[in-house]
Amino acid sequence: MGDAIKTRQVVINLAENHPILQLNEEEREEKVQEILNSYYSNGHQVEEQLSRLNKRVETLASKINLIDEIYYVVQDIKQTMGFIAQGLLRSEQKLVTNTAEMIKNISPEGQITQATGITGETKERTVKFDVDAFLDLG
Secondary structure, X not given: OHXXXXXXXXXXXXXXXXXXXXXXXXXXXXXXXXXXXXXXXXXXXXXXXXXXXXXXXXXXXXXXXXXXXXXXXXHHHHHHHHHHHHHHHHHHHHHHHHHHHHXXXXXXXXXXXXXXXXXOEEEEEEEEOOHHHHHHHO
């Protein structure tokens, strides 16, 4: 209990020695008003800064959402392009295979012999084919 009394007395002594208590009543009121005005203006500035920061955070959040949406669209496009590429690759492979078979069937005279299956039988036909024109298309 003795320590509490000593602490209380130190606080009272410090309060009595505070510079604001050294001023007369009118100067003290002015100083208090100055402190309150400073506090109010600082509080107002902090509120304005906080408001600006909140607006900035909202702007950044909307940009992040936009970036997320763009990312998902790009992923969809990549996936679609992958499917298209796979489909085109299969088509190109078929075309290359068919072309290779056709080139094998070209006779030295520039004619294509083609086998057609009719009820298990094969029938050979001769078709004129311009190899240079075909290669120019390619």
